[in-house]
Amino acid sequence: MRRRIVDHTMTGLAVLTVILVIAPLLAIFSYLVYRGIGSINWAFLTQTPKPVGEPGGGMANAIVGSVTILTIASLMGIPFGIGAGIFLAEYGRNKYGDAVRFICDVMNGVPSIVIGIVAYSLVVLRQRHFSALAGGVALAIMMVPTIARTTEQMLLLVPQAIREAAYGLGVSRWRTTLSITLRTATSGVITGVMLAFARVAGETAPLLFTAFGNQFWNWKLDQPTAALPLQIFTYAISPFDEWHRQAWAGALVLIILIVGAVSAVRIAVRHGTLAGA
Amino acid sequence: MSHQALPRPSFNAPEPDRAARTDLKVQANTAPLLPGKVSEIPDALFGLLMRLCGLAVVALLGLIVYELIARSQLSWHAFGWKFFFQSDWNPVEDSFGALPFIYGTIVSSMLALLLAVPLSVGVAVYVTEMSPGWLRGPISFMTELLAAIPSVIYGLWAIFILVPILRNYIQPFLATTLGWTGLFTGPPYGIGMLAAGMILSIMIIPIISSITREVLSVVPQHQREGVLALGATRWEMIRMGVLRNARAGIVGAVILGLGRALGETMAVTMVIGNTPQIMKSLFATGDTMASVLANQFSEATGDVYLSALIEIGLALFLVTIVVNALARLMVWSVTRGLPSKSIA
DSSP: OHHHHHHHHHHHHHHHHHHHHHHHHHHHHHHHHHHHHHHOOHHHHHOOOOOTTOOOOOOHHHHHHHHHHHHHHHHHHHHHHHHHHHIIIIIOOSHHHHHHHHHHHHHHTSOHHHHHHHHIIIIIHHHTSOOHHHHHHHHHHHHHHHHHHHHHHHHHHSOHHHHHHHHHTTOOHHHIIIIIIHHHTHHHHHHHHHHHHHHHHTOOGGGTTTTBOOSSOOOOTTSOBOOHHHHHHHHHTSSOHHHHHHHHHHHHHHHHHHHHHHHHHHHHHHTTSSOOO | OGGGGSOOOOOSSOOOOHHHHHHOOSOOOOSOSSOHHHHHHHHHHHHHHHHHHHHHHHHHHHHHHHHHHHHTHHHHHHHGGGGGTOOOEETTTTEEOOHHHHHHHHHHHHHHHHHHHHHHHHHHHIIIIISOHHHHHHHHHHHHHHHHSOHHHHHHHIIIIIHHHIIIIIHHHHHHHHGGGSSSOSOOOSOSHHHHHHHHHHHHHHHHHHHHHHHHHHSOHHHHHHHHHTTOOHHHIIIIIIITTTHHHHHHHHHHHHHHHHHOOHHHHHHHBOOOOOOSOTTSOBOOHHHHHHHHGGGOOSHHHHHHHHHHHHHHHHHHHHHHHHHHHHHHHHHTTSOOOOOO
16 A cells, blocks of 8 residues: 555656646746747847837847857858768777767867857957957857767668668769768758757857957957847846847747747758758 | 760760770670779878868867966966965955855756756656656657757846746745755845756756656666566656666766756856855855856956956866766766767
8 A cells, every 4th residue: 555655656746847847948938928029029120229228229230140150150060060970970980989979979068158268269369359250160169069979870870781882883982971871861960950050049158258249230250249149148137128128029039040940941851952861 | 886976874984995895805894883093082082081070079179178278377377276265256456266156156056956856857757657658759849948948048037037936935935944954044135046056957957857768768678577577566666677777877867967057157147146255045146157257258357367267167167078078978888889869
């Protein structure tokens, strides 16, 4: 009898933990949508921030800035990440590969703020000013290990027989890797890239002292640039209600951008635009 | 010779020597379809390029270590080991000690683990051992979704929802019931160590629970069947047959969660209060290694100040590297040989 009571109690406790974990998720999402929807309007998406006290204004420059920084990061991070992934899967079945694999896993755990310091001392200190470029470098460094590991896992899922079939036809190794193995794994690799992208898209800490933020439009890559997460942070810790409202709107836009980018690529992959297999 | 008008199949192979062909009527063509000369150099180049990409990851780590060490020299020479045991943080007099931040990081992370571990292990156990099949997917998906929310949005939510709830309901309640422990005394601001620990715990639940789930699913089915056959109830089966076998992996998952909590910056910065002090009460404001970097780095004037901040960054980096390496090894020891799912 006692054992049965313990059994039921434990089942009850397990259900309770599930409820306790799901509750904050629902709370965060519902409140985000509730506060965000009410605050997004056309001005928010097309104007730059207004000075304190003036109502209105928006985050258009921050949205564009985020896109700029993420483009820079993707251009630098994705090729290197996929290259390292190919190395791990095709050339790294040895001790050296194990070392790189372990370093990738460990680098995934390095706090993003530390990456920010490194980008600061690599780019900002040398250029002598904050820039979109520095922000892009910081985010690119964060993307490489994640992309490398997911690419490797996806390439390893491609059956060895397919590679051998290509070799048997006299296709060289590099052609096999690029047009057979990588192409077969395309959708998986892209999913991995999007995961890395979504992870860095919301990052704030590495941008604090690299991209720095900007209240105005900026089209130069070597000048301080606004970014959506930075703007949300600045507004959230400010004492002004109007800015709080905009922080919620910014948060909703950020989530929509991340989810939108990820699902757009997924749909494109599924419907054959980029499909390899 | 009518076939000459047809386009030849476009192999890169050189034209066979027609004159030689007519002389030797029967001879097997032993040359490969694509001659070696064409494919060897690109192959070597491609291999080299990919190896360089692999090397770049190692170089990146080296670069991080080098930059952090080089830029923190000034502070290291000025304070030595004392830096980590001194609680005075005074930019005006160029006197720096990292103890309050180390204390804040440890306390907030431990608090987060205390809250997150039972919850995440509970969710993992429920999903792998108890839940009906159709619930499995949605629950996993929702916990994973928690991991996709940017840190700054957690912070935003914490400032406007969690902190008021703490201030108005939870902190007064804790003060009256557990105030005698000394951990829950002082004015209930809402912001402070307790808020930081709570938001951290919400943020590390996904990673702990997804890895625990992976580890639990590796426990062989016959273990469960064996324990059940001995007449155990379901909970006894889970306790003796599953959890005991997965111990090392679960500990690894918890340490990975710890690694995440140690380095988490934005959400903590937004609710911890950012005051470099060591207080026993969890209601008091504090500061962590990551949050002091976020707050003071871009306005650090003076070389020693900047160098001291970078030294905190270096210490944080080394601690998380060790913690993560340890955790990876423990998780690997359980899931080795199995195609592990990506752990982002």
